[in-house]
Amino acid sequence: MYEGPVQDLIDELGRLPGVGPKSAQRIAFHLLATEPADIERLQQALQKVKEGVVFCDVCGNVSAETRCRICRDPKRDLALVCVVEEPKDVQAIERTREFKGRYHVLGGALDPLSGVGPDQLRIRQLLNRIGTATDGVDISEVIIATDPNTEGEATATYLVRMLRDFPGLSVTRLASGLPMGGDLEFADELTLGRALSGRRSM
Amino acid sequence: MYEGPVQDLIDELGRLPGVGPKSAQRIAFHLLATEPADIERLQQALQKVKEGVVFCDVCGNVSAETRCRICRDPKRDLALVCVVEEPKDVQAIERTREFKGRYHVLGGALDPLSGVGPDQLRIRQLLNRIGTATDGVDISEVIIATDPNTEGEATATYLVRMLRDFPGLSVTRLASGLPMGGDLEFADELTLGRALSGRRSM
Numbered sequence: 001m002y003e004g005p006v007q008d009l010i011d012e013l014g015r016l017p018g019v020g021p022k023s024a025q026r027i028a029f030h031l032l033a034t035e036p037a038d039i040e041r042l043q044q045a046l047q048k049v050k051e052g053v054v055f056c057d058v059c060g061n062v063s064a065e066t067r068c069r070i071c072r073d074p075k076r077d078l079a080l081v082c083v084v085e086e087p088k089d090v091q092a093i094e095r096t097r098e099f100k101g102r103y104h105v106l107g108g109a110l111d112p113l114s115g116v117g118p119d120q121l122r123i124r125q126l127l128n129r130i131g132t133a134t135d136g137v138d139i140s141e142v143i144i145a146t147d148p149n150t151e152g153e154a155t156a157t158y159l160v161r162m163l164r165d166f167p168g169l170s171v172t173r174l175a176s177g178l179p180m181g182g183d184l185e186f187a188d189e190l191t192l193g194r195a196l197s198g199r200r201s202m
Numbered sequence: 203m204y205e206g207p208v209q210d211l212i213d214e215l216g217r218l219p220g221v222g223p224k225s226a227q228r229i230a231f232h233l234l235a236t237e238p239a240d241i242e243r244l245q246q247a248l249q250k251v252k253e254g255v256v257f258c259d260v261c262g263n264v265s266a267e268t269r270c271r272i273c274r275d276p277k278r279d280l281a282l283v284c285v286v287e288e289p290k291d292v293q294a295i296e297r298t299r300e301f302k303g304r305y306h307v308l309g310g311a312l313d314p315l316s317g318v319g320p321d322q323l324r325i326r327q328l329l330n331r332i333g334t335a336t337d338g339v340d341i342s343e344v345i346i347a348t349d350p351n352t353e354g355e356a357t358a359t360y361l362v363r364m365l366r367d368f369p370g371l372s373v374t375r376l377a378s379g380l381p382m383g384g385d386l387e388f389a390d391e392l393t394l395g396r397a398l399s400g401r402r403s404m
Contacts, residue, residue, distance in 0.1 A: 001293050004266030005250035012244040017232045018225050025290055030219045031251055032264075039252040042214040043245050048207035049233055050241040062234075064206030088227055091203050 006032065058129070060105035060122045062087045070094075070102055077101045078137040083126065083159065084145045085109050085152065093145065101143075104129065109151035110158055118158065126159075130166055141170045148176055208234065260331070262307035262324045264289045272296075272304055279303045280339040285328065285361065286347045287311050287354065295347065303345075306331065311353035312360055320360065328361075332368055343372045350378055 001007060006028055013024035031039055055061065056068035063069070070076060070090070080101025084090055090103050106121040118124075130139045144159055146152035156173055163171045177195035178187055187195070203209060208230055215226035233241055257263065258270035265271070272278060272292070282303025286292055292305050308323040320326075332341045346361055348354035358375055365373045378396035380389055389397070 001296075002264055002289065003271055004256070004264070005247065006255055006264045006289075009247040009251050012247040015240070015244075016229045018228055019221075023220050026220055027218045028251070029288070029290065031248070032255055036252050038217070039248055042217075043248050043252075045207065045211040045214040046233070046241055046245050046248075049211050049230070050238050050245075053208055053234055054206065062204055062206070062208045069205055086231070087204065087208075088231065094203075 059090075059103045060107060060125065061090050061103060075100075078134050079140040080143070081126075081129070081139050081141070082143040082145050085147060085155070089145065089147075099143075101141075106146070106155070109146055109155040111151045121155075123159070123162065127162060130163070130169065139169065141172060144171065144173045148174075261305045262309060262327065263292050263305060277302075280336050281342040282345070283328075283331070283341050283343070284345045284347050287349060287357070291347065291349075301345075303343075308348070308357070311348055311357040313353045323357075325361070325364065329364060332365070332371065341371065343374060346373065346375045350376075 002010065009028045009031065010021070010024045013019055013027050014021055016024075019027070054063050054066065056063040056071055057066050058071040059068060061068045061070070065072075077100050080099075081104050082093060082099060082101055083104045083106060084093065085106050085108055087105055090105060093099050093103075104122070104126050106123065106126075108116055108121055110116060110118065110121070126142075130142065142159075142163055144156045146155045146159075160171055160173075163169060175198055176191070177198055178184065178191060184192070204212065211230045211233065212223070212226045215221055215229050216223055218226075221229070256265050256267060258265040258273055259268050260273040261270060263270045263272065267274075279302050282301075283306050284295060284301060284303055285306045285308060286295065287308050287310055289307055292307060295301050295305075306324070306328050308325065308328075310318055310323055312318060312320065312323070328344075332344065344361075344365060346358045348357045348361075362373055365371060377400055378393070379400055380386065380393060380397045386394070
């Protein structure tokens with residue numbers, strides 16, 4: 001629709017997830033009026049990500065070094081591992097400030113229809129990690145924190161089956177139930193059913 | 203929150219208009235999993251826009267050459283000029299396929315509180331353009347198509363005052379009224395009032 005480089009930029013921006021044609025146009029015209037130095041910073045950030053991002057050898061999270069900040073932290077409980085699908089799930093749990101253990105990032109969830117089987121996820125690395133003591137400390141609890149959807153639940157079930165064979169290892173799953181601050185009457189049946197079956201004495 | 207280049211990219215993406223922290227994170231992780239060639243195309247598009255975009259000498263629209271496609275088109279009516287605020291308004295009017303004249307892009311609307319006065323817009327160029335015949339054809343009608351908001355209306359009023367002095371020039375404004383496909387009961391008072399006062403015999 002536009003001529004020359006502006007349309008090229010709109011096309012490229014429109015390929016990004018969550019950026020529709022209108023947003024792409026808005027961003028392109030914003031960049032047109034932006035200082036060259038600001039565009040350069042975005043270009044450099046893209047360049048660094050293109051050259052490759054380092055992932056932590058231990059947990060698989062995105063990292064600046066071969067061991068991420070969390071796996072390097074001596075105050076973290078080595079006996080506790082929380083298994084999540086993606087790096088952004090690590091950030092979500094870190095924001096709660098409730099978890100003092102370490103993580104294991106699977107890199108997704110089981111989804112056979114999209115060709116994601118156990119070999120496409122970092123499940124073998126999780127089993128190796130549980131089988132080997134770190135600094136003399138054995139992993140005593142694995143918290144499965146995959147998403148509460150079909151793929152996440154299937155992954156959790158699969159992991160439970162794989163982890164059954166480790167003696168003395170306790171395997172737990174994040175609680176399902178009503179979200180805090182919500183309204184009971186607006187909860188969907190599945191969530192309310194889970195909240196009922198998972199009720200706790202008080 | 204994240205370490206290294208991923209966080210830098212999220213920060214830079216988060217500076218773009220309409221991209222919040224969650225979208226920036228989503229786009230960054232999408233780019234992390236993208237082929238380097240695709241990132242390169244985005245980088246090159248940014249590079250070209252950074253190096254400078256050409257604007258049409260005649261109408262001020264973004265262009266690939268010193269004269270844009272519309273101003274070069276011999277089938278366009280030279281006597282008719284539609285005045286708009288931004289290049290995206292040109293695209294909006296082009297999509298209607300109803301207008302066969304040429305455009306004049308002001309580069310914004312009068313907004314004294316943000317420091318945009320007549321000298322910051324391409325108003326002088328518009329007056330020069332109307333005062334000079336192109337290929338022997340005088341401009342006979344100027345359609346003012348600034349946005350129907352406070353700044354756009356103020357700009358329209360200002361332009362009408364400036365254009366009064368040209369003998370034989372007809373100055374028109376886009377009609378205000380009910381949007382097509384809308385519901386009368388949901389129209390705001392201002393729009394419905396305009397639709398009433400602008401009623402046409404049929």
